Amino acid sequence: MPKRSNEPVFWALFGAGGVVAAFVLPALIVVTGLAAPLGLPSPGVLSYERVSAFAASLPGAAFLFVVISLSLWHGFHRIYHSLHELGVHRGLSVVRVLCYGTALAGTALTAYLLVTAI
Amino acid sequence: MAVRRPYVRPMAGWWRRNPFYIFYMLREATSVFVALYALQLLYGLYTLAVGEAAFDAWLVSLRHPLFLVFHGVALAAALLHAFTWFNVAPKAMPVLYLGSHRVADRTLVWAQYLIFAVISVAILGVVLGG
Amino acid sequence: MATHDEIEIEVLRYHPETDSEPSYRTYRVPFAHETSVLQGLQYIKDRLDGSLTFRWSCRMAICGSCGMMINGVPNLTCSAFLREYHPGKLRIEPLAHLPIERDLAVDQTDFLEKLASIQPYIIPAESKAVDEGPFTQTPAQRERFYQYSECINCLLCYAACPQYGLDSGFLGPAALALLHRYNSDSRDVGKADRMPIVNAQEGVWACTLVGYCSEVCPKGVDPASAVNRNKVISTLDYFFRFMAPRGASE
């Protein structure tokens, strides 16, 4: 009998991250990467007070956790598979540990930072 | 008797052979920017925990032209990701029926575009408007 | 329409007894408005070089034997026409990702074994004698799998799938589409038997939804949807297998 793959775990995280990234990231990038640094429409868009209040609220923390961790799982899952497709065979298992390890570490760090902020 | 010696062609450079594959690789490449942007947000969250001075320094660093360019490219990548994701999502969804009618893939794709527009306007409105 | 135009056809040739590797040879072929690419190859075989090997049978896009790469795109040569490529030229190669047996004929063994492994037939709950009548189903039940049963085993989708090219252990688009076709049939109870194949790395998990298989399929089968719906099914099976009622499988 063929061996059952553990890929469903990673694929589920990849899929959830893909949905979140698709619906949320474009607007979020406009806010944090373009509008805030350019001071549009006003300088205080991402003021320390505003952002820390947001991160300390339960919905805000949940939002940040979901967006950051799932985007990491999504991104690194695809990066891993693309490297395989580009013909990286030697050290592929190391690449795998690095990719999913980064996603896992990022998830843990995000959770820690948010829990201490609340 | 004919000799059997099946010839297996090499795959090196396969993704350059067809425009469809090139676009596929472009789609997969969006993941690099999704991951980098998430790391960038994570770093911002870290400075928030360190304190106001660190956070303000992070905000100032975002004004660097290189960061602006990065976020511009990341925005394009995120939009390409969203577009391609919505387009193929119906292939993975269970088939939906309204009564005895199968909901067309096209309808599902447009429904996602609509939700995307609502979410985007909401985020931009709340953060930039309020 | 009269035959006055000529087109250049470049063909990848490989004769295992003399050639160490495949190489291209070019032929000039006259064509009319209704000359198919397959007929162009037949012209070469009949008039220019009788040693050219390729497969065909029905000449009407139903037997699935004439698939080849035309200018890098998997296609049925009997339903593509030389006029579509004029005034450019054609480069015809055997279906990509499959071993070349001879000239334009590929080795189909791997696919045929995979096809057999998914048990591509209805496995009924109880077998019935012919005089007990047929197994019936409603149009709505038929609608759930019909599209997938249109497959003609032409292998264009394998030639479109880079994951199969990179690792031929992958069960591949058509075999998975047909697996899904039987699993979705109300008269079939073979799903539990077929799920281990789906759940394996070589099952649905080798797929990254490139999606080109569905693009090239001449029969509108959409194998990509079969594969990716089964990722969801396999994921649910993975997480909820311990909650399944005992005796549901086996």
Ligand code: SF4
């Ligand atoms: S799924 Fe379509 S492309 Fe693939 S073998 Fe069947 S008919 Fe051909």
Ligand code: FES
């Ligand atoms: S010859 Fe039968 S499909 Fe083309």
